[in-house]
Amino acid sequence: MLLIGLTGSIATGKSTVSSLLASPPYSLPIIDADLLARQVVEPGTASYRAIVSYFGPSTPDLLVPASPPEMPEHGPTGKGRPLNRPALGRRVFGSDPQVRKDRAALNGIVHPAVRRAMFYAAARAYLAGHRAVVLDVPLLFESALDRFCGTVMVVAVRDPEVQMARLMARDAHLSREDAENRVRSQGDVRVKARRCEARGGKGRGVVVWNDGGREELAGEVRRAMEEVERASPRWWGWAMLACPPAAVVVGLWTFWQNVRINRRWAEAEREERAKL
Numbered sequence: 001m002l003l004i005g006l007t008g009s010i011a012t013g014k015s016t017v018s019s020l021l022a023s024p025p026y027s028l029p030i031i032d033a034d035l036l037a038r039q040v041v042e043p044g045t046a047s048y049r050a051i052v053s054y055f056g057p058s059t060p061d062l063l064v065p066a067s068p069p070e071m072p073e074h075g076p077t078g079k080g081r082p083l084n085r086p087a088l089g090r091r092v093f094g095s096d097p098q099v100r101k102d103r104a105a106l107n108g109i110v111h112p113a114v115r116r117a118m119f120y121a122a123a124r125a126y127l128a129g130h131r132a133v134v135l136d137v138p139l140l141f142e143s144a145l146d147r148f149c150g151t152v153m154v155v156a157v158r159d160p161e162v163q164m165a166r167l168m169a170r171d172a173h174l175s176r177e178d179a180e181n182r183v184r185s186q187g188d189v190r191v192k193a194r195r196c197e198a199r200g201g202k203g204r205g206v207v208v209w210n211d212g213g214r215e216e217l218a219g220e221v222r223r224a225m226e227e228v229e230r231a232s233p234r235w236w237g238w239a240m241l242a243c244p245p246a247a248v249v250v251g252l253w254t255f256w257q258n259v260r261i262n263r264r265w266a267e268a269e270r271e272e273r274a275k276l
């Protein structure tokens with residue numbers, strides 16, 4: 001089964017692209033990391049308890065306020081009140097050293113749980129007979145999940161102002177400063193696009209540019225999927241489904257190739273920094 005890792009940065013258009021990929025003619029199943037990241041921190045889960053114990057003492061508004069009867073003291077399920085996401089966001093989005101430390105702590109709690117949930121979702125897609133699946137992961141490179149993907153697709157914009165304008169139009173509750181902090185908390189999308197292109201041809205890395213309108217975006221997705229299909233034709237996907245041992249070997253080979261690609265990228269980055 002082909003794993004297509006879909007990534008980008010905040011408000012560059014990943015969700016819009018994943019809706020296109022979920023619809024005909026592609027009709028691909030989507031595994032959405034943001035959605036899983038919400039599910040794994042619901043009250044009663046181990047991640048929820050870990051977040052409350054780490055952030056609770058220093059974040060008075062960490063949980064949504066109690067207001068019976070809609071929101072009882074111990075939450076609707078009795079397992080605790082849900083996390084107040086904007087408040088937690090203020091603790092972890094930004095470039096201040098303490099904020100970075102807190103973000104790393106939150107990632108350390110949430111990411112392993114998300115990875116496990118993704119693994120089960122991908123296994124279910126394989127057993128259901130899908131020849132390809134999209135992993136929609138905003139932090140695909142940062143969490144090293146790109147190592148498992150046959151193809152990485154980055155949704156990028158060339159103009160940072162387009163990204164800010166779309167973010168502020170969509171999330172009207174964010175101030176400009178909050179929006180800038182969120183943009184800064186994710187890597188520069190143009191660097192992600194370069195990293196994607198550096199994976200080499202053969203459909204291993206495809207960039208979908210999204211500075212234009214929705215029609216143009218649909219055209220970009222069509223072009224990118226044609227490239228992916230050329231490199232990994234349908235018959236190949238069916239062959240992998242028919243022969244699970246071959247799928248395992250190809251999976252291991254893909255992983256090894258990706259480790260080498262990432263080493264080359266890290267080396268190129270080191271050389272680039274040394275020149276400065």
Ligand SMILES: CC(C)(COP(=O)(O)OP(=O)(O)OC[C@H]1O[C@@H](n2cnc3c(N)ncnc32)[C@H](O)[C@@H]1O)[C@@H](O)C(=O)NCCC(=O)NCCS
Binds near residue numbers: 011182
């Ligand atoms: C801090 C939280 C509670 C804020 O929630 P909120 O609903 O306000 O924002 P939302 O989750 O929609 O995220 C907004 C944007 O920030 C990005 N983002 C989320 N977490 C992170 C992070 N740790 N680092 C960088 N960017 C992030 C998201 O991908 C999205 O593009 C939430 O983002 C969270 O739990 N983050 C940690 C888990 C995580 O890394 N999720 C990303 C996918 S695994």
Ligand SMILES: Nc1ncnc2c1ncn2[C@@H]1O[C@H](COP(=O)(O)OP(=O)(O)OP(=O)(O)O)[C@@H](O)[C@H]1O
Binds near residue numbers: 167211214
């Ligand atoms: N080509 C486009 N033209 C106009 N608006 C667009 C275009 N692409 C995306 N948008 C809008 O920009 C906003 C951000 O897009 P989207 O939600 O798909 O981004 P995202 O990368 O998934 O964001 P996040 O990481 O925050 O979840 C949305 O309101 C979306 O409708």
